[in-house]
Amino acid sequence: MALVSVEECRRAAQLALGNVGADAEAAQLQTDLLLDAELRGVPSHGFLRLERLVTRIGNGVANPQTRGVHSWRGDSFLSVDGQQGLGPVVASHAAKAAGARARQTGIAVAAIANNNHIGMLAWYAETIAEAGLVSIILTTSEALVHPFGGGKALLGTNPIAIGVPTDAGPFVIDLATSLVSMGEIHDHAHRGAALPEGWALDADGKPTTDPEAAKRGAIAPFGAAKGYALGLAFELLVTALTGAALGRDVTGTLDAVKPASKGDVFIVIDPLSGQGAALAAYLDVVRQTPPVPGFEKVLIPGERGRARKAERLVSGITLADPVWASMQRLRDAAPAGGARS
């Protein structure tokens, strides 16, 4: 493992993206999203993804120049053709436009197709909440999750994030509708550790505790039938709004060669004023609930990640050696097409 300062990580990722044609703003936004995941302790959405992204740019399935094409289908409905742009670049421009419109009309939605992986949703929800707006954010992914009672991966991990501004700062949840992430399966595989029962099925739809078999199989939905229902509803809702591919037709968030065919939805709402103090006071009451045996205290979602972020901004980030080696290699590579922009 390598302990690297935030500034050194940031610089390496930005230069790596610049080397393959990203301009300064695009390189910064994409880097911010990867960095934020590392800071909050979600390395599956961190710099691990940089090399594949650079390869995708080289392969012509990620365009580091575009911001996406915006068309308003109604005063409050923004359709975005992501033109295979960098996920965070297209998504944050779309979210900003939806937020500005929500301040006028009360609510607006941005529905994005043809966009690369947008990274950790918490980043957007927090940014939007810091601007005083409520958000509901959905994005779909390659099919990795089996239906409740079914033996085959047919659903994306289909996460949801919700952000609500309060007087004590943004309240943010960000959770996949799978029981665990594919990153956790890979982590068990690396460590040669068995999976807990109930996490995964193998390629034949049989329960397995072997992480290698799980990689070729399917992850369980969280919360049994209810989590399955939510994941399925998000898959349908996102496609209804964006025209994205469904189920096993979704490509481009895990591979290096196929266009990204999933969808992203940002619903942004201008809340009532004057509720921020009540929301913060209620969160305090929840935080102070007497814990049950086995728990030290009741946690508010998002706060552990935020504490980790504050810590790592100072201490730096611990990266797996191959990840940091790859970042340095990409940083020091010759710029594509000659000059660095």
Added chain:
Amino acid sequence: MALVSVEECRRAAQLALGNVGADAEAAQLQTDLLLDAELRGVPSHGFLRLERLVTRIGNGVANPQTRGVHSWRGDSFLSVDGQQGLGPVVASHAAKAAGARARQTGIAVAAIANNNHIGMLAWYAETIAEAGLVSIILTTSEALVHPFGGGKALLGTNPIAIGVPTDAGPFVIDLATSLVSMGEIHDHAHRGAALPEGWALDADGKPTTDPEAAKRGAIAPFGAAKGYALGLAFELLVTALTGAALGRDVTGTLDAVKPASKGDVFIVIDPLSGQGAALAAYLDVVRQTPPVPGFEKVLIPGERGRARKAERLVSGITLADPVWASMQRLRDAAPAGGARS
């Protein structure tokens, strides 16, 4: 148990509501919601609630006349003061207005405060989907659910419904963020059956399998930390939009004397055209997933309830004897204030 025809149930409930001052449209909407829950097999949201509702009208905390007062805070944001109206009456008028606006602007939200219990959310999601629109519906409730790791009820059961139109008809999910409903706890109490472990805590925050102790305690969130995060986010989001009370300050959905202080949120979206066939085809693929051992087949959420409804529309509804006796008594009561409207 009494087997009663749908028409007889409908007539009894409508007359009972008419007797306490509801006009024909209001009595019909309120009855439809109670009836729909019985038809789909969710008696906790069915005619069991009629007597309390009639009492609430008598106590002046449910107003059978109002449709709620609408104010547009922006072109796409409808604030509704429910004026303690009948939940389904206020909610369906608000949802209709939001739907009409969504057809113009792409998306609209109705945020409702001061409204009585709106019944099963699936009814609204299905009605809206039948009109070709997508919906996300939230409502809060009295605090019945403990935070993950906490020993006290501080969250509503905070359900979510999502409806998406497809070429094979509406796709609808409707689920509470609690592991089970308080209705299921009461059902175990009636039968003198122990609760499964993990369902509930007693009033001291200790795990219990005694349904009587659970009634005074708290129900678990579904899906551990993730279901808790969702329930908490819904509680905050609804209050941010409606100004509703939070946590243990919520009243009026289980008692007969206090004003209803929870909130309801309807987000209605006009989807892209042309996705309905793809959505229906995908649902077929999911439905045909080979089941894992212990399952006969993979279910699509909502379909079991819909099948039950089709059956019961013909066969009639089985009501607990005290429920049917109470409905008959309320039906045959003298109209309040003399004449029946």
